[in-house]
Amino acid sequence: MFIGGSWRQASDGRTIDVLNPATEEVVASVPNATDSDLDEALTAAAAGFEVWRRTAPSDRAEVLDQAARLMLERVDEIAAILTEEQGKPLEEAAAEVRQAAEYFDWFAAEAVRSYGRLLPTAPGRRSWVERRPVGPVAAFTAWNFPASLPARKLAPAVAYGCSIILCPAVEAPRTAAELVRALADAGVPAGVVNLITGDPPRVSERLIGSEVIAKITLTGSVPVGQTLVRLSAERLQPLTLELGGHAPVLVFDDLDEAELGRAADALVRSKFRNSGQVCISPSRIFAQEAVFDQFVDAVVERVGRLSVGPLANKRRVDAVEALVDDSGAKVLCGGERPDGPGFYYPPTVLTDIPPDAAVLRDEPFGPIMPILPFGTLQDGLAQANAVPYGLAAYVFTASLARADEAIAGLDVGMIGVNEVALASAASPFGGVKASGYGREGGTESLEAYTVATAVTTKGAP
The missing domain is CATH 3.40.309.10 (Aldehyde Dehydrogenase; Chain A, domain 2)
Incomplete structure (x- = not known):
């Protein structure tokens, strides 16, 4: 796991086996986060957000741009991990890693374009709308695209000034770890990006029940989406849900x-x-x-x-x-x-x-x-x-x-x-009805990871 800028195991040493779907052999073990691990990740994300929200958009862009370069340099290594834990052909895995890098690259350019707008008003007054990062994000991803799905959440969160706790599917978590490693090697500050692996129901309940988490995003099944909506109701956290289709x-x-x-x-x-x-x-x-x-x-x-x-x-x-x-x-x-x-x-x-x-x-x-x-x-x-x-x-x-x-x-x-x-990366991804709500990808991601703040000023009374 990656918590507060450091790679670590679970505090009690427990692990979860990762299988190769082509052979059913165990190819790795990853940490099974404890409640104290999750609390440390929340503390780290809260601290990271205070740093990152005040970081210049151009500096955020530089981190994403460098992370994209690192992923492309490591594409063969990451693709081999992806194929081993998820099962898709190596050529397709490499294409997915390149697509994930494209998300980082595209949102690096968007980081400096989180525009607000100036509102016409009476003389002596000023009024405008600015976009502010929504806050620490809890992100949950499925196993079918272990590189592009995490990238679709990491890239806009980092671009727009949020911190994030990424929770990849335990069936294929090591690919997501390589994306986080690229961001860490690119210089993202401690606490801005965190990675947790563990029992999904327990992890989601602990994170969403925290006052730290300001936004939830899920790519997963309808039943899991419904569960997260219920968990989020107590604190009224906004959600972006992509829940599959037919x-x-x-x-x-x-x-x-x-x-x-x-x-x-x-x-x-x-x-x-x-x-x-x-x-x-x-x-x-x-x-x-x-x-x-x-x-x-x-x-x-x-x-x-x-x-x-x-x-x-x-x-x-x-x-x-x-x-x-x-x-x-x-x-x-x-x-x-x-x-x-x-x-x-x-x-x-x-x-x-x-x-x-x-x-x-x-x-x-x-x-x-x-x-x-x-x-x-x-x-x-x-x-x-x-x-x-x-x-x-x-x-x-x-x-x-x-x-x-x-x-x-x-x-x-x-x-x-x-x-x-x-x-x-440039196109909004999402659906209607039971397929969820909200969009990730494209300029529409600005709405998912920021809040609109209206400001009106006038001279001293």
């Missing part, structure tokens, strides 16, 4: 054969990236009736060429297997857990899916691709919006008019048209 895709019949093939390429690549463990993964595919069979054939042919990668843990394998086995759907490929060690489940394509199947209601978060037909655009929109989630959606069409209608009708926070790459 992203619909509308594939329209105006696509020709080549365009359908390119759509299938993009969706197979996006759906099965990271073994489907992506919150914006296209997870309910609706193809218009006239091209349904042709599109399904194109998808199955491409899925058959994929190599099988591990899921992050046994819980995910069990959950994915149950969704497929209980779906009552036709399994076109995949659908059977392989023998042997490791947390594997093959890429699976489903059709003829009953409307009440759980796979159409519950976020699969695994390598399952359900494909269903739809008739009119309005029918497609109705099916697309028929879940409590609203994070991302995708549209594939050759018609600008259809694209515009679909964009207007989709009830989500992010939309891709003939495109599946939605996340970047």
Whole structure:
């Protein structure tokens, strides 16, 4: 753990094992923080905030800029750690580390742009709005993107003058530690950035119950988000919640054969990236009736060429297997857990899916691709919006008019048209409905990590 500028073990020496999901072997042990460790982190964050809030934005920018450089210099080393504890291919892990560095680099530039505004007022008076750092932040991240998710919280918090206690998922915590190490080596003052590993319910309850924490941010599941909302109610701490989704895709019949093939390429690549463990993964595919069979054939042919990668843990394998086995759907490929060690489940394509199947209601978060037909655009929109989630959606069409209608009708926070790459440092990331609220990434992060303070002055009475 990193507390108050020092790396340390838990005060009682307890640890949590980290497994390699490809082999189920223990590859590391990390500290299991005690209550006294958490209290020390809170004390450090409070002290760090008093220093950092008064630090010039240009100095904050310099720390982030240097940390980004260090991460890029260490990309191979960090990517190897990421792959070992999370399971994604090494090339993809390296790309994620570079994306995390991009967040640091982008927010380094934004640190000096936390503009307020001057308000018109009567002569003899001045009135303005300034943005002030919200305070110490408790940040909780999931295991599916162990570099980019922590970076999405660390970078704006540091840029805008907050201190932060980062609590990465215990399944893949060492990657986050390397991001914190880069910030420490770049000269971030003691207490500004802290890293805790430990039992999630106990850690979150202790941190959120403290008067120190002024802001909570989570990337995780809906049940965890609901728990944090309840914990935050006593002290009315503001939250930013990104709670996953069940992203619909509308594939329209105006696509020709080549365009359908390119759509299938993009969706197979996006759906099965990271073994489907992506919150914006296209997870309910609706193809218009006239091209349904042709599109399904194109998808199955491409899925058959994929190599099988591990899921992050046994819980995910069990959950994915149950969704497929209980779906009552036709399994076109995949659908059977392989023998042997490791947390594997093959890429699976489903059709003829009953409307009440759980796979159409519950976020699969695994390598399952359900494909269903739809008739009119309005029918497609109705099916697309028929879940409590609203994070991302995708549209594939050759018609600008259809694209515009679909964009207007989709009830989500992010939309891709003939495109599946939605996340970047410059773009706000977040959803609506059960997918959470608030945004991280882009200039919208200024609202998440600062408060607007209105000031009015006049001459002496």
